[in-house]
Amino acid sequence: MVTKNELKKAKSLHQKKYRIQENSFFVEGEKSIKEFLASPLELKVLYSEQLEVFGAIKKGVSITSNELKYISALTHPSGHFAIFSLPEPQNVSFNDFLVGLDSVRDPGNLGTIIRLCDWFGIRDLVCSKDTVDCFNPKVVQSSMGSLSRVGVHYVDFDNFLATCPVPVLGADMHGTSIYETSIPKQGIWVLGNEANGLSEATKKRLSQTLSIPRYGNTQQTESLNVATATAILLSETRRKAASEM
Amino acid sequence: MVTKNELKKAKSLHQKKYRIQENSFFVEGEKSIKEFLASPLELKVLYSEQLEVFGAIKKGVSITSNELKYISALTHPSGHFAIFSLPEPQNVSFNDFLVGLDSVRDPGNLGTIIRLCDWFGIRDLVCSKDTVDCFNPKVVQSSMGSLSRVGVHYVDFDNFLATCPVPVLGADMHGTSIYETSIPKQGIWVLGNEANGLSEATKKRLSQTLSIPRYGNTQQTESLNVATATAILLSETRRKAASEM
Numbered sequence: 001m002v003t004k005n006e007l008k009k010a011k012s013l014h015q016k017k018y019r020i021q022e023n024s025f026f027v028e029g030e031k032s033i034k035e036f037l038a039s040p041l042e043l044k045v046l047y048s049e050q051l052e053v054f055g056a057i058k059k060g061v062s063i064t065s066n067e068l069k070y071i072s073a074l075t076h077p078s079g080h081f082a083i084f085s086l087p088e089p090q091n092v093s094f095n096d097f098l099v100g101l102d103s104v105r106d107p108g109n110l111g112t113i114i115r116l117c118d119w120f121g122i123r124d125l126v127c128s129k130d131t132v133d134c135f136n137p138k139v140v141q142s143s144m145g146s147l148s149r150v151g152v153h154y155v156d157f158d159n160f161l162a163t164c165p166v167p168v169l170g171a172d173m174h175g176t177s178i179y180e181t182s183i184p185k186q187g188i189w190v191l192g193n194e195a196n197g198l199s200e201a202t203k204k205r206l207s208q209t210l211s212i213p214r215y216g217n218t219q220q221t222e223s224l225n226v227a228t229a230t231a232i233l234l235s236e237t238r239r240k241a242a243s244e245m
Numbered sequence: 246m247v248t249k250n251e252l253k254k255a256k257s258l259h260q261k262k263y264r265i266q267e268n269s270f271f272v273e274g275e276k277s278i279k280e281f282l283a284s285p286l287e288l289k290v291l292y293s294e295q296l297e298v299f300g301a302i303k304k305g306v307s308i309t310s311n312e313l314k315y316i317s318a319l320t321h322p323s324g325h326f327a328i329f330s331l332p333e334p335q336n337v338s339f340n341d342f343l344v345g346l347d348s349v350r351d352p353g354n355l356g357t358i359i360r361l362c363d364w365f366g367i368r369d370l371v372c373s374k375d376t377v378d379c380f381n382p383k384v385v386q387s388s389m390g391s392l393s394r395v396g397v398h399y400v401d402f403d404n405f406l407a408t409c410p411v412p413v414l415g416a417d418m419h420g421t422s423i424y425e426t427s428i429p430k431q432g433i434w435v436l437g438n439e440a441n442g443l444s445e446a447t448k449k450r451l452s453q454t455l456s457i458p459r460y461g462n463t464q465q466t467e468s469l470n471v472a473t474a475t476a477i478l479l480s481e482t483r484r485k486a487a488s489e490m
Contacts, residue, residue: 116469231477239481
């Protein structure tokens with residue numbers, strides 16, 4: 001049995017201020033929940049219409065489909081809703097490549113970038129404070145469990161870059177082609193806001209500006225979407241590192 | 246002055262069946278509209294709150310902000326709404342690389358892929374008939390004008406691949422690394438549905454199966470999103486072609 005108060009509290013986690021107040025966020029979908037269960041994060045409660053799919057689980061609570069509909073962030077709820085504690089802040093490691101996001105606002109883009117970091121073995125994603133919250137339900141949803149394996153850090157971005165011990169790399173239309181330049185073994189790729197790109201302050205912190213070559217025969221092609229640009233930069237970074245070993 | 250009937254007709258273009266019936270689709274936003282105006286497509290009518298931003302334009306009609314709100318597909322209408330004729334079907338050219346989509350359903354993914362094709366100079370995008378319609382308002386919106394420069398063809402996909410004169414390339418987890426294999430100069434990259442990947446029928450048509458290497462140290466990472474996978478495949482295809490010239 002779930003009380004009305006519990007349901008209300010679960011639903012409040014749609015909003016960032018209550019996630020912070022309750023030190024909690026939620027995950028929906030069997031597959032994503034299982035990935036978080038396998039992570040070091042602490043499960044607070046798992047509401048489910050079918051608890052048996054999670055095997056012998058403590059803190060499991062049966063819930064009706066109507067109750068789930070009330071607390072879910074999905075148009076078609078998945079049948080499962082798990083609340084976890086927010087992770088403890090961790091240190092950023094500079095031993096490998098990092099990704100930095102300067103004012104990325106779209107939850108789908110952040111989720112996709114978290115998934116890319118996971119795929120390419122990037123452990124730390126550093127975000128400006130005005131980047132969308134990684135525990136926003138749409139980000140959790142689109143990161144598909146990868147959020148359980150990538151550390152996302154919200155920092156004073158300019159200060160972070162100013163004191164960053166590794167090269168700061170940015171991409172724009174006027175840099176040297178990523179295909180024709182060597183990429184350092186350690187560094188941070190910084191990517192900017194969907195509409196405005198990198199801020200002027202961030203541009204001043206770049207040690208190197210590279211570009212993704214454009215092959216269209218017009219000059220009109222819009223810049224690449226921030227998530228597809230991240231995909232290409234990380235792929236080329238890993239390819240180069242492997243070919244130079 | 247816009248009549249009620251005209252507004253109703255404009256709004257009906259949100260739906261595919263009326264786009265086909267009226268042989269029309271619409272574009273919103275000053276920048277996108279200007280890109281379509283520079284394309285060979287025929288403008289039928291341009292509704293705008295500020296016609297002057299388009300210079301001396303025939304077929305411009307002033308519209309109020311409330312009327313625009315009624316016909317717009319956007320939560321925050323851009324102030325401009327242009328209706329164009331659907332393009333005439335064109336032939337597919339096999340002289341350069343193509344992209345093929347097998348049942349891609351998400352409008353944002355298709356829009357992003359159209360933008361990528363434009364960036365990488367891919368002129369033809371071939372789609373299975375159950376791929377989302379490229380004149381869907383969300384696709385037009387997320388392709389940001391690139392749709393005016395990329396030919397999108399809806400075909401019997403299996404039949405198309407069966408008779409396709411160039412190599413058919415697919416990516417999955419088990420193929421040879423794209424970084425370590427040569428990629429032909431001509432061919433078609435096929436990408437599959439968001440949830441299920443390539444269909445069994447399409448898999449049988451592949452001449453080569455390649456993979457995007459994964460660097461994460463777990464085996465749990467979800468497959469890449471279809472648009473980010475396209476980004477990496479096209480980038481690597483163009484990089485290899487340039488380095489082998």
